[in-house]
């Protein structure tokens with residue numbers, strides 16, 4: 001990451017508060033000591049602003065892939081490229097945000113101050129960071145919970161705070177690793193809708209790992225099904241579903257058709 005000085009050139013990525021980044025993985029390899037190879041030359045190309053779900057059998061390497069894309073781990077071979085490049089832009093943009101299954105909130109901070117934390121770390125003045133945090137918390141339906149502490153929130157509310165905190169820096173790429181898996185179905189469906197609305201508004205590229213084929217079909221524009229390790233792409237499908245998603249979609253024949261295709265690819269990937 002680079003920081004900008006007053007006379008440095010204009011940022012590579014314009015700080016316009018929205019937009020995604022193209023992510024290309026070529027020949028990515030990763031194995032762990034004593035274990036079999038997890039990724040043995042994986043290729044994937046995510047267009048800027050895409051919403052892609054990643055599914056695959058347990059232990060096939062989905063989290064490993066996400067960690068490599070996030071720069072939390074290094075591949076043994078292969079390349080990972082971003083376009084436009086992920087130079088940190090002038091000010092407060094953090095190019096990549098990561099949401100885990102556990103919300104990881106700081107218990108001694110209020111909801112507002114948890115969400116404002118990335119901006120505080122970037123040196124943003126209190127009034128500006130609180131305003132940005134308040135806006136996002138309003139968008140995830142927590143406008144009246146700003147002064148609460150994490151212990152006073154339900155699991156679904158904590159995940160909303162986590163999502164708002166990830167988006168407060170307007171990232172170019174949002175990585176989510178089974179973020180709503182621990183929630184009940186109704187809450188999960190609501191959060192899926194909020195995530196899609198935020199994606200439409202902000203236009204970031206989203207890579208979403210889930211075990212639920214139904215959630216992948218409902219949320220994503222494109223679903224990538226991986227085989228058991230070493231992970232191969234069993235199916236890379238752009239879903240033929242309307243851009244507008246809503247609860248009635250789950251009952252439509254097109255939804256069942258897509259779900260069936262994913263299910264069969266997942267089963268093949270688990271046995272072949």
Ligand SMILES: Nc1ncnc2c1ncn2[C@@H]1O[C@H](COP(=O)(O)OP(=O)(O)OP(=O)(O)O)[C@@H](O)[C@H]1O
Pocket residue numbers: 032033035038056057058059060061062063064065229
């Ligand atoms: N740091 C590590 N050290 C050793 N082995 C690891 C490490 N991280 C992951 N693995 C192994 O790599 C394989 C893939 O793990 P990963 O967590 O990426 O799978 P996953 O597809 O996300 O699984 P799940 O769906 O169950 O969350 C597993 O066999 C796991 O035990």
